[in-house]
Amino acid sequence: MTSSTTFTNKLRALAGASALSAATLGLTGAAEARDFRLLSGWDSSYVAVDVLTSFIETLDEAVTEGFGVNVMGPETVPPFEQFDPVSRGLFDLLFTNGAYHFNQTSVGMALDGLSGDTEALREAGIWDAVDADYQEQGLKLIAVLYDLNGYHIMLNEPVGENGLEGRRVRGTPIYHPAINVLGGSPVVLPGGEIYPALERGVIDGAAWPTIGALSYRWFEVADYMMRPTFGQVGHLVLMNLDTWNDLSEETRAEIETAAREFEIEANGLFDTLVAEESAALEAEGMSVTELSEELAGTLSSAWFSGVMDLAATQSGEAIEEIRRLATEADLDG
Known part of the structure; x- marks a missing residue:
């Protein structure tokens, strides 16, 4: 077993008894009010999905009502076609890269051309500018899970x-x-x-x-x-804007706080994944x-x-x- 496989298994263990299959990942919190449906641009063969799993677990712990998520991958909707059904509310969440929906908006893709973590983007006003653009498309930016290794x-x-x-x-x-x-x-x-x-x-x-x-x-x-x-690779977590607005003010605040903290944690997770994968290669x-x-x-x-x-x-x-x-x-x- 390679060191990269070992680290990936550690991340997957964070999901408890749930596991990502080729079709569906169900993550449920004990006190959850509802399950959100998330479309992922990648299946389990792309290890960034394991960082997403860790993020969902973090949200489930941080949100008082619980944050249950049912994840469906590109076998449900092809990656380049996922933007529209999420923006129209057929699904609640989207895990993607900005280049995958360039024809709708290119602001997400632009994040990959920058050089700085999400705190730097927030301080510069870029995070809010990207969020504002996505809201015009019917989506709310929840987090940018950056792989700064590019x-x-x-x-x-x-x-x-x-x-x-x-x-x-x-x-x-x-x-x-x-x-x-x-x-x-x-x-x-x-x-x-x-x-x-x-x-x-x-x-x-x-x-x-x-x-x-x-x-x-x-x-x-x-x-x-x-x-x-x-460059650097931006893995975006977006939520349908109506779904976001339907959440209580308390829940929205809990999600925003947890997401901001996890964005920095994600940098370290990707650093470890990249180092271990490079050694394995x-x-x-x-x-x-x-x-x-x-x-x-x-x-x-x-x-x-x-x-x-x-x-x-x-x-x-x-x-x-x-x-x-x-x-x-x-x-x-």
Whole structure:
């Protein structure tokens, strides 16, 4: 058993007797008033779901009436189609990444281009700005569970003096500025096609968060992990706005207090997951390949600008304000 598996099991133990299956996760508190229905953009193979499980347990303990949640994954509604049914009240909660609903609003995706934890975002006014935008879409921002370790690129060969020049690298549009500035050519593929594409040589690398490669066994078809990492991964917990407004003032206050505290705890949980997964990947034969200092600096600035520019094509006015707040607070990479 790998160390990453050990830590994942510890997180899952927080859920008590309940366990996430391919279909449903039921978490119930002894004093709960109702069960909330949550759509998750990921199934149990993505370990961020275990951080969500811990968060739900925290809410269940913090809310006087209890906070029971029934979690349904992408087998219920595909990840890129989950925003609308939650905003319309068919489900109560959504666990997602902002890039998954770019066509509705891009403010959530913009969070991945910043450099700072949620307390820094709150102090800068960015958290409230993002919340206000989501409320216009019928949703309430409950928490941003940040993996501050961000993203990396897995490769079949080490980086060269010219970075990724001449290589085909899988990446959804948010990754394209990072891939392009390193000289690579972006290839858009669903996550489920990464393994066979690497195996057949259709692509030379793949961009992904710094957790996930182990469970998908990409170490079998990629030998290197590019460093440094870039950006940070925002896992958003959103609630249907009508559901939120129907809660008592006391319950809303309890949720907000517990969520703010857990946001910081989540940083540590992700740090441990990433460290243990990286060690496990190295044990499976993957090696770290380092960008030059010059290329690393170029990547950092290109990531922030690229994410914001892309986000501005969808939610221009809101992104302009987020960019201004981030620059003033030195959270722009």
